[in-house]
Amino acid sequence: MSSLEVVGLSKRFGVRTAVDELTFTAHQGDIIGLLGPNGGGKTTTIRLLTTILRPSAGAFSVTGIPGDQHSAIRQRIGVLPESAGYPVRQTGREYLRYSARLFGLSRAEATRVTDRLLADVGLSDRAGARISTYSRGMRQRLGIARALVNDPAVVFLDEPTLGLDPAGQREVLVTVRDIAQRRGATVVLSTHTLTEVEQVCTSLLILRRGKLLAAGTVSDVIATVGAQRSGRLRVAPGLIPRAQAALARVSGLEFTGDTDHPGELKLDATSSAQEPWDNALRALLDARIAVLAFDTDATRLSDAFLSLTEEDQP
Numbered sequence: 667m668s669s670l671e672v673v674g675l676s677k678r679f680g681v682r683t684a685v686d687e688l689t690f691t692a693h694q695g696d697i698i699g700l701l702g703p704n705g706g707g708k709t710t711t712i713r714l715l716t717t718i719l720r721p722s723a724g725a726f727s728v729t730g731i732p733g734d735q736h737s738a739i740r741q742r743i744g745v746l747p748e749s750a751g752y753p754v755r756q757t758g759r760e761y762l763r764y765s766a767r768l769f770g771l772s773r774a775e776a777t778r779v780t781d782r783l784l785a786d787v788g789l790s791d792r793a794g795a796r797i798s799t800y801s802r803g804m805r806q807r808l809g810i811a812r813a814l815v816n817d818p819a820v821v822f823l824d825e826p827t828l829g830l831d832p833a834g835q836r837e838v839l840v841t842v843r844d845i846a847q848r849r850g851a852t853v854v855l856s857t858h859t860l861t862e863v864e865q866v867c868t869s870l871l872i873l874r875r876g877k878l879l880a881a882g883t884v885s886d887v888i889a890t891v892g893a894q895r896s897g898r899l900r901v902a903p904g905l906i907p908r909a910q911a912a913l914a915r916v917s918g919l920e921f922t923g924d925t926d927h928p929g930e931l932k933l934d935a936t937s938s939a940q941e942p943w944d945n946a947l948r949a950l951l952d953a954r955i956a957v958l959a960f961d962t963d964a965t966r967l968s969d970a971f972l973s974l975t976e977e978d979q980p
């Protein structure tokens with residue numbers, strides 16, 4: 667059974683349609699990236715799915731529970747809102763224990779769950795300190811722990827890495843991956859950071875003015891725009907002639923020349939298909955050429971995103 671089923675979900679504020687007939691399905695362990703330009707409808711989508719807002723049309727269910735059963739839904743979900751506030755005089759441990767008690771856990775259970783979550787998000791050693799002394803990254807991780815106290819099936823994280831330094835971002839992303847892989851929860855993650863999506867999301871939804879423009883894996887979305895994919899290959903500089911010879915036999919790929927870096931080759935695909943790239947790697951491995959780097963999508967998701975979300979699109 668799917669953990670999250672969304673069908674034709676819409677939200678209008680007066681004449682403005684913030685979410686327009688959104689339909690998608692998510693399963694256990696999925697990390698869904700919700701992407702889109704400012705005002706695209708990401709936060710409104712999360713507010714609808716967390717029962718903060720009522721839909722104007724459409725429906726959704728969480729583990730089969732219909733979205734209009736608010737209290738039952740809230741038992742099955744966890745949320746890190748866009749700008750979460752914290753009782754800064756409390757310690758991290760007090761805050762989590764209190765939150766767990768609100769979900770009806772006994773004192774002993776609340777303590778057990780709190781200690782485990784503090785360890786999971788890497789806050790055990792600061793658990794007894796007041797939240798006012800926490801960095802932004804620590805607060806975000808505490809907020810994620812708070813979203814997990816009821817062992818939810820679906821966790822919604824609204825821009826969880828916003829304003830964090832690279833180390834803080836990485837810690838949050840590791841936590842997100844853990845939630846999906848170890849707990850088997852579904853994560854819906856709203857973000858503006860495309861590299862983040864490439865690193866952790868199993869699929870993505872791109873929203874513009876409330877409409878779903880593209881959905882699927884990173885490769886699916888790139889294929890949606892029919893982008894001719896390009897890539898870069900790096901090998902030891904002395905191996906370039908052999909690499910070129912091996913790749914010359916792969917159909918569907920063209921060399922577009924050297925780059926500024928010795929040992930790097932630029933390649934273009936003549937279609938959006940994945941096969942030429944797979945064949946290229948196979949050809950290099952068969953020729954026993956050590957591949958130092960092989961990068962196809964990284965620079966292309968941003969191209970696909972921009973092409974999909976440009977304002978002159980219909």
Ligand SMILES: Nc1ncnc2c1ncn2[C@@H]1O[C@H](COP(=O)(O)OP(=O)(O)OP(=O)(O)O)[C@@H](O)[C@H]1O
Nearest residue numbers: 679682683684702703704705706707708709710711
């Ligand atoms: N309570 C509200 N009343 C009226 N309009 C609203 C309300 N909430 C959101 N909107 C409008 O709905 C649209 C979608 O907003 P939303 O906050 O969902 O976008 P977003 O993708 O989360 O944007 P951002 O990336 O800037 O956070 C915007 O045009 C916004 O102005």
